[in-house]
Amino acid sequence: MTRRTLLGISVACVLLLSPLAACNSDDADAKQPAQRTHSSEPGTATATASPATTEPSVQQPPELDADETLAGRQGATNGNANVEFIKGKKGDALVVAVRCQGQGKINVSVSSLRVSFPLECLTGESSTTYNQVAVTGVERSGSVSVHAPSSVRWSMTIGRGAPVAEESPDAP
Template sequence: MRTLAGLSIVCAALLAPLTACTSDHTEAKKPAQPSRSSDPGSAEVTATPGSSGQPSAQQPPELDADETLAGRRKATTGNASFAFGKGKKGDALIVAVRCQGTGKIKVAVRPAHASFPLECLADQVSTTYNQLAVSGVDRSGVVSVEAPSSVRWSMTVGRGAPAQEEAPTATTESR
């Protein structure tokens, strides 16, 4: 399971009514397959390169066992686009991006009409999982990435059951 906690900057760039997202900036216990909670949206897992067992921007992120592969792009620098396959009606689209290098990349997903920026850092590998659970994501499409040549990125696009939103909890404020 990927863990999710706190709001991420990525949320601001997503189409708010389409998806929700959160982020966890801690190192995962199993970085090659970070865990996912029942919250829809995205999770970010960061790791320092060179540590044994840590993810590398060379290899695309892995999907959970119950998710199916729709498309994958190995290590790339600069701009690129690639197609992903059609899914089952009702499945969510999962866009998992791993990057390293100083700069910001922009990811656009068609036909979902969704895009989001990611800030990549020179001294760490970041992996971000985004889930889109809106009508039309069952169709095949294209993911386009705009990235400076200083950033190395890889990506996995998958399909899976939409995550269930957790009910909001009431909190009281003491004065």
């Protein structure tokens, strides 16, 4: 299952189409961000992942869309790690894509932006979650921290791209 969550100008708690991931922020006046799912093929947005689509293994970090640029990457990892990302252009959003497998919950955070989100990972099922963050300061370099039990294997791709406009939470 692949999901792509978009965090708008203000970062808020994001509940994805499935309750497997959410984002947290310390920003008290944050708005609900736009949401969409993302197929495993870059550049294709769909309402749900196709049942015929097989999710890639965590051995392969998630892919970015064709219009997004690579800022950092981490291959298959167990347990905790920090992943550095390079500086971006002003106006671009930060994309944090995580693929995980194994029983347990992991927490992904970008402390410099005060953004974090938990992911529930499952045994025997590889899932990918994309979060896009478009807030002040996102163009700076930094790191993404992952806190995960040793039972969970994960990989990550960090990218940069044009922010996607927020959609209404009630949009189909």
